[in-house]
Amino acid sequence: MVTKPTEPIFERLNDFLSRLTPGTAAKLAAGLELEKQRGSKGLPYDLIMSSLRPLLRRWDGRRPGTPTSIRMFCLPFEDLLVDTRDPSSRVRQIGRGSVAPVWRWLESELLPDTLPDITARLAEKMSGASGIAQAGSLTILHASCSSAILSALDEARKDRAMRRQIERELGGEAIVEDAAEIARALEVAPFLLSLRDMLPKRIDDFDEATVAAVAEIYEEARATAPESAIHVALLVLARLDEPCQILRLARKLAGFGNDAAVSRSGLGELGEIFIGELEEIAGTAHGRRAGQADLDQLLSMVMRFAHVSQAFIHEIDIRRCSEWGHRVLAARAKLSAAITEEMSRFEIELARALPLHQIGSYGKNGPRRPDVTAAPELARAEKVLACLRFLRGACPAAESIGAQAHCKTVGQQVEAYLAAYEDGLIEELRHAKGHDLAHARAFLDIAVRFRKTLGPASLADTLRRRGQVAVAQAS
Structure with missing residues (x-):
């Protein structure tokens, strides 16, 4: 420590x-x-x-120095390694901290006699042998380790005591699951290594030619190990700047562009990654109490939902009557309901931060003007700023989440209230004295901040100048 x-x-x-x-x-x-x-x-x-x-x-170049045995062991699944596991991610991950326990398990329990010989031969080949000889030694290492791990875990599934023993040896259930994932990746190691050599570390556009090349490798891997071939797609996914582009591979292999064909293919798991994320975002937003949510965090979730759903629909023909179509629409409706409920409070929060009071004895429908008898409450102003940031950020994405009508309505309400309040505040600045004038100037600063947040900035500048002129006239 x-x-x-x-x-x-x-x-x-x-x-x-x-x-x-x-x-x-x-x-x-x-x-x-x-x-x-x-x-x-x-x-x-x-x-x-x-x-x-x-x-x-x-780093696109080759790592200097002679690679260690454990680094060569990790080559096929290196793209799946994560320093910290994200519990919300639906993409298969392998904790980097799991590698050493799994390697020790291979050395001490699974391959105590053969692994030293394999690694010694590998080191010899890596120091000077031809590429073919090196590839052969790597294949032996990966195939031997994969077979040993899968055999041990298969036996452990039939024997609870053995399973518990393996968990103790490795350090927990999560590492056992990582060991299984490592073994499955090693089962298709030659294909993953081919991909590593073929693809750049970051793929900004998964174009048609690259998709075709990856599809060919995937088909070869599926013919060799059907249950492990998914790792070909997962390696590509880890390198994509736009993850949803991996669906281009699923679409090509399915033979059709619609979601039903993709979901039935061996790569249906890829679509589930993105649909699952949409459902999780919608569920999290729906579970928050209106008025208590962190609006900046909620905005980030809304923008992520809009981005993923648009990218997903762009890559796959989503049909309303399909299972995926129903799930996307349900998630969208749930998120829209949560946003609508949250935004329904925005005008109320604005009125609390910039209060008005009645003039004369005309009842509730009589004229009102800004209440500058007390100083503004900064906590309420900060809350409204969060509301306005949310409104400005979420409205451009409103169509993707089915909340465009409500965003437009709330935007109009906020705009109307601000416009009326600003006109009234300018009058107060012309006539107020003493503490009321100080309060009015403080409210002006807040209103300018609101305008700047809501945009455009020119309106905030105009309001500030109007206020300065009004104060000058009052003097």
């Missing part, structure tokens, strides 16, 4: 390492691996590597 006095040192180290170029990071990582192999003590190896990994993922 790191004590508090040393925490700034680690923060500075992380900041320094994050500024390295990817090439420099690759050289540093190679040096660290070499020192670790030599048994060097005292270096915060794991901490340094966690800071270097984002840079290494951007």
Whole structure:
């Protein structure tokens, strides 16, 4: 456990390492691996590597130094490794921390006699043999490890005591699940390695030619190991700038562009990733109490929902009568209901932050003017600012979530209230004295902030100038 006095040192180290170029990071990582192999003590190896990994993922060149056996073991599933598991993600993940326990399990229990010989031959081939010989040694390593893990886990499914023993050896159920995922990826390792060589680390456009090439590799992998071939698509998914483009592969392999054909294909799991995310966003938003939600967080969820749903529909022909169509529409309706309920409070919050009071004895329908008898409540102003940020951000995406009518109505209500309040406040600034004038000027600052948040900025500037002129006239 790191004590508090040393925490700034680690923060500075992380900041320094994050500024390295990817090439420099690759050289540093190679040096660290070499020192670790030599048994060097005292270096915060794991901490340094966690800071270097984002840079290494951007490195397109070959990592310097002789690769270790465990690094070669990880090559096929390297794109699926995550430092911290995201419990909300529906994409298959392998915790980076699971690799070492699984490797030790192979060394001590599953392949104690054969693994040392395999790794020794691999090291020999990697130091100078031809590419074909290296590939052959890698294939033996991956196939042997995959077979050993799958056999052990298959036996454990029939024997609870053995399952519990494996969980104790590896360090928990999550690592056992990762071991299974590693084994399935290794089962199609040659195809994953071909993809690694063929694809860039970041794919900005999954074009038709690349889709066709990946589809060919996927078909070969499915012919070899049907249950593990999905890892071909998962490797591509991990490298896509726009994840929904992976559905282009599913569409091509299904032979049709509609969702029913894709959902029945072996790649239906890919569609479930995005539909599941839409359903989770909608469920989370629907479960929040109106008026209590973090609107900035809710806006982020709305924008994510709009982006995913638009990208999903762009890639796949979603039919209303299909299962996926029903689920997308249900999620959209749930999110729309949550947003509608939340936005129905915006005008009320605005009226609390910029209060009006009655003039004369005309009843509720009589004229009103800004109430500047008390100073504005800043907490209420901040709440309205969050409402306005949400309104401005969510309305452009309203069509994707089925809330365009309500966004338009609430926008008009807010605009009408602000316009009326601003005109009244200018009059107050012309005539108010003493504390009332100070309060009116404070309300003007808040109204200008509201206008700037809602946009356009020119209206905020105009309001500020109107206020300055009114105060000058009053003096």
